[in-house]
Amino acid sequence: MGHRTVFDVPTPFLLRYSQITKDISMNARYIRIDIPDQQMEHWLHNKYCHEKLYLDICNGSVPFHERPKGKELLEDNSITYVSVRAIDRLGRNLLDILTTLQHFDNRGIILKVDDLGLESLVVGKPNPTFKLIVNVLANIAQMERRNLQERQREGIELAKAKGVYKGRKKGSKESKEEILAKYTHVIKRLREGHTLRNASKLCNVSLGTVQKVKALIK
Missing domain, CATH: 3.40.50.1390 (Resolvase, N-terminal catalytic domain)
Known part of the structure; x- marks a missing residue:
């Protein structure tokens, strides 16, 4: 054959x-x-x-x-x-x-x-069920993002009031206090026990930023 x-x-x-x-x-x-x-x-x-x-x-x-x-x-x-x-x-x-x-x-x-x-x-x-759930979830996600941004602004204003946050010049490095004031929402997520990747996703920042913040609060 x-x-x-x-x-x-x-x-x-x-x-x-x-x-x-x-x-x-x-x-x-x-x-x-x-x-x-x-x-x-x-x-x-x-x-x-x-x-x-x-x-x-x-x-x-x-x-x-x-x-x-x-x-x-x-x-x-x-x-x-x-x-x-x-x-x-x-x-x-x-x-x-x-x-x-x-x-x-x-x-x-x-x-x-x-x-x-x-x-x-x-x-x-x-699919009406899909459309309803999608709209609810999208609204919640947007509200959460706004809350995170507001907490970040509040952190910066508090740091400014204490005299530890004055902004930074182009090309300069942020101080420890400036970083912590800027990423209060990241600190909150880490202290809640979230993993680095989860904190990165929830706060809409890079994984590298979360790692940097974690190193500073140890």
Whole structure:
């Protein structure tokens, strides 16, 4: 018996394989991380090898449409299904998140939020439960961010009143007191027992900043 070539594979199988490949190419996953981490990036690419991965490395304060991979995802007309771990991955605030969601809705793209276990569309129609939860979570996220910024401002004003915060000249380094006054919200999260990565996410600062603050309060 001779060896079979690719041309000997039954046509139905080839058609089915082609359809599977097409379906995979239409499914995307968006992930954002704060700082470059080659080991993490490699792990993510392996874990989501059956999805088209859009991985941004940037601060969460950057608008979704200005993130390199976020912009690329918005412009990819082949995508019909997008997965994210949490809704806050899709923008820096409520307006940004809702703008991104509206873009997906306009194009009929289904959005799956893993930690909610919900999809934005069901049989081609908006999922009312998803829409309600998304709006509530987005509002809470925006309120939390405002609270963090207000606590930061209060910390700076308090430091100024004590004469320990006077701003800094361009190119100069911040003193210990200035850093602690500036990142009171980070200190609060660390003292609540949050991990470095959780504190970084909740306070919308880099992991390096959290590590620096932790070293100063030891």
